[in-house]
Amino acid sequence: MPEYRKDPITNRWVIISSERSNRPIEKAELTTSTSIFCPFDKGNEHLTPPEILAFKPQNSKPNDENWWLRVVPNKFPAVTQEKPPIIKKNGMYFSIDGYGYHEVIIETPNHNTTIAYMNDFEVEEIIWAYLQRFNEIKKDKKIKYVQIFKNYGPNAGASLPHPHSQLIATPIIPIFIEEELKGSKAFYNIKKECIFCSIINQEKKENVRIIEENNNFISFEPFAPRFPYETWIIQKEHNSNFGNLDIHLVKDFAKILKNTLLKLNRLLGIFPFNYMIHTSPFDNLNNSYYHWHLEIIPRLTNAAGFEWGSGFFINSVSPENAAQNLKSLEEGFL
Amino acid sequence: MPEYRKDPITNRWVIISSERSNRPIEKAELTTSTSIFCPFDKGNEHLTPPEILAFKPQNSKPNDENWWLRVVPNKFPAVTQEKPPIIKKNGMYFSIDGYGYHEVIIETPNHNTTIAYMNDFEVEEIIWAYLQRFNEIKKDKKIKYVQIFKNYGPNAGASLPHPHSQLIATPIIPIFIEEELKGSKAFYNIKKECIFCSIINQEKKENVRIIEENNNFISFEPFAPRFPYETWIIQKEHNSNFGNLDIHLVKDFAKILKNTLLKLNRLLGIFPFNYMIHTSPFDNLNNSYYHWHLEIIPRLTNAAGFEWGSGFFINSVSPENAAQNLKSLEEGFL
Numbered sequence: 297m298p299e300y301r302k303d304p305i306t307n308r309w310v311i312i313s314s315e316r317s318n319r320p321i322e323k324a325e326l327t328t329s330t331s332i333f334c335p336f337d338k339g340n341e342h343l344t345p346p347e348i349l350a351f352k353p354q355n356s357k358p359n360d361e362n363w364w365l366r367v368v369p370n371k372f373p374a375v376t377q378e379k380p381p382i383i384k385k386n387g388m389y390f391s392i393d394g395y396g397y398h399e400v401i402i403e404t405p406n407h408n409t410t411i412a413y414m415n416d417f418e419v420e421e422i423i424w425a426y427l428q429r430f431n432e433i434k435k436d437k438k439i440k441y442v443q444i445f446k447n448y449g450p451n452a453g454a455s456l457p458h459p460h461s462q463l464i465a466t467p468i469i470p471i472f473i474e475e476e477l478k479g480s481k482a483f484y485n486i487k488k489e490c491i492f493c494s495i496i497n498q499e500k501k502e503n504v505r506i507i508e509e510n511n512n513f514i515s516f517e518p519f520a521p522r523f524p525y526e527t528w529i530i531q532k533e534h535n536s537n538f539g540n541l542d543i544h545l546v547k548d549f550a551k552i553l554k555n556t557l558l559k560l561n562r563l564l565g566i567f568p569f570n571y572m573i574h575t576s577p578f579d580n581l582n583n584s585y586y587h588w589h590l591e592i593i594p595r596l597t598n599a600a601g602f603e604w605g606s607g608f609f610i611n612s613v614s615p616e617n618a619a620q621n622l623k624s625l626e627e628g629f630l
Numbered sequence: 631m632p633e634y635r636k637d638p639i640t641n642r643w644v645i646i647s648s649e650r651s652n653r654p655i656e657k658a659e660l661t662t663s664t665s666i667f668c669p670f671d672k673g674n675e676h677l678t679p680p681e682i683l684a685f686k687p688q689n690s691k692p693n694d695e696n697w698w699l700r701v702v703p704n705k706f707p708a709v710t711q712e713k714p715p716i717i718k719k720n721g722m723y724f725s726i727d728g729y730g731y732h733e734v735i736i737e738t739p740n741h742n743t744t745i746a747y748m749n750d751f752e753v754e755e756i757i758w759a760y761l762q763r764f765n766e767i768k769k770d771k772k773i774k775y776v777q778i779f780k781n782y783g784p785n786a787g788a789s790l791p792h793p794h795s796q797l798i799a800t801p802i803i804p805i806f807i808e809e810e811l812k813g814s815k816a817f818y819n820i821k822k823e824c825i826f827c828s829i830i831n832q833e834k835k836e837n838v839r840i841i842e843e844n845n846n847f848i849s850f851e852p853f854a855p856r857f858p859y860e861t862w863i864i865q866k867e868h869n870s871n872f873g874n875l876d877i878h879l880v881k882d883f884a885k886i887l888k889n890t891l892l893k894l895n896r897l898l899g900i901f902p903f904n905y906m907i908h909t910s911p912f913d914n915l916n917n918s919y920y921h922w923h924l925e926i927i928p929r930l931t932n933a934a935g936f937e938w939g940s941g942f943f944i945n946s947v948s949p950e951n952a953a954q955n956l957k958s959l960e961e962g963f964l
Contacts, residue, residue, distance in 0.1 A: 298709050298728025300802060308805050313708045374647045374944045375632050387832045389853045394632025445935030453934020468634060470940030471642050498721045519723045572939025593938055600787025601779030604927055605906025606804030610708045
């Protein structure tokens with residue numbers, strides 16, 4: 297029996313319809329290329345724009361080979377710092393010059409790995425790179441939001457297989473963030489509580505959608521997921537600002553990110569996915585109603601006309617079943 | 631130089647960034663299968679659920695071979711009429727049993743064609759089928775909205791190549807429609823004019839994004855398109871209700887739909903796409919602020935983490951360039 301479910305934060309509805317999983321459709325494929333040539337490999341530093349940040353031994357030179365993590369501008373940027381963001385009006389239409397930052401975080405020199413198979417130190421270094429760039433870009437008063445994200449696999453929009461994440465910083469707050477802010481503000485005004493904290497409480501009480509937990513974080517399948525095996529990672533203590541993680545939180549966040557991806561990998565095989573960090577915008581980083589988190593969306597199916605037309609998602613795997621399947625890994629059933 | 635642009639109806643921003651079109655990414659492929667076996671072919675009527683509607687000569691029997699268009703329930707429905715839509719609450723979470731309609735419009739017995747290559751009569755019959763089902767489902771007071779849509783090609787979510795459209799009718803108004811209603815209502819309250827009528831006026835005045843025009847319709851690239859070659863078809867006269875098209879409008883709508891898709895086909899080759907009809911919900915079909923229209927979204931690129939994370943779209947083809955490229959077809963440049 298299918299079911300409509302409402303996401304409590306955005307009021308977006310989804311259709312959970314397990315019957316749909318029987319229809320004949322090929323699983324999205326991931327071509328794991330044993331690429332001959334890669335601009336993100338060691339020795340090819342001259343093929344990317346000059347580095348913005350690199351983790352490397354002291355006494356290294358900029359753009360030399362001694363790095364274990366590099367951040368470079370995207371060679372094909374969606375936005376640039378050429379012109380300041382000035383609003384232009386033409387009749388009914390508004391536009392702004394494409395001011396912003398578009399950067400690539402090259403996560404490791406190792407071409408053939410993913411976060412699930414890195415060691416703790418490597419994953420922590422990725423988080424530190426996110427934090428450093430987030431807090432550095434914050435100084436640019438023209439920027440309102442930094443979207444940190446990862447595309448893994450061609451079906452998830454990745455054009456290169458080498459492990460990397462990206463960030464795009466814009467003078468505009470993205471609409472999904474606006475919607476989450478609006479929904480969580482409305483909840484706070486009534487209940488005087490953060491809606492995400494309230495979700496964490498209910499998830500812990502029900503314990504049917506939780507995937508992983510450590511001292512500071514839990515990962516779980518949200519109640520109204522758009523995609524099969526959509527998984528969120530959230531800090532247990534209230535924190536609206538991704539930018540102020542301390543060393544203990546970085547360690548625990550790296551650990552849960554790695555372990556959650558590993559579980560998904562073990563169940564789904566190598567699978568295409570996106571993840572993105574949602575946090576408060578720069579002009580309102582510390583508040584009582586919003587709560588930073590990371591959303592993982594496996595790209596096992598293609599959004600189609602219904603989804604694009606309506607914003608309504610049909611999901612053929614209920615989050616309880618997804619959690620159960622991921623849990624049965626631990627119990628040795630798979 | 632990239633540019634942010636705001637969709638005037640929903641206030642959704644997009645990034646128009648032609649630089650991005652240089653990045654190495656394969657074009658989404660369409661496998662045109664010369665399928666051996668198809669449940670939508672003539673003679674296989676017993677392989678679909680029994681027909682809800684069929685266009686056929688008088689004296690034909692239900693589910694016989696004499697049809698030129700059939701509507702059947704989706705064999706793998708996202709929603710069904712098993713249980714009435716009653717709201718259930720569990721702590722913070724709300725759900726509703728999956729009441730609704732999910733139907734397939736088999737557009738023609740001809741396995742190997744598309745709307746662009748059908749004759750006028752065939753396309754008009756498709757529109758008549760949409761209208762009949764729309765107006766029939768309207769009688770079910772539990773339903774609030776009918777989303778009519780088409781998936782063409784595996785990359786656009788189609789599991790079968792035989793020409794078909796679908797509809798999903800739900801007791802919930804989809805969030806994108808809610809957003810368009812909200813935006814157009816806000817505009818109307820200030821300007822006392824329909825925002826879509828106002829857009830039509832500006833498009834006709836500027837004449838840099840129009841693709842096709844006839845007596846009753848125009849098709850154009852919207853100012854802030856999410857996708858390269860996203861194209862909208864809209865009735866010129868104000869009309870909030872898709873369900874009340876008369877015979878002349880059906881003819882002109884069929885014509886512009888066919889001609890617009892043909893132009894896109896001639897420029898892009900056989901390409902995967904979705905289209906969807908947006909109209910007012912059943913409880914408010916005739917109003918002054920909303921305007922029904924059809925949106926075509928070519929699926930040449932994959933939405934990635936940035937788009938899914940932020941709701942912000944990066945589009946590598948400006949609508950003016952897209953319109954210019956489509957226009958140059960007429961002028962014999964291509």
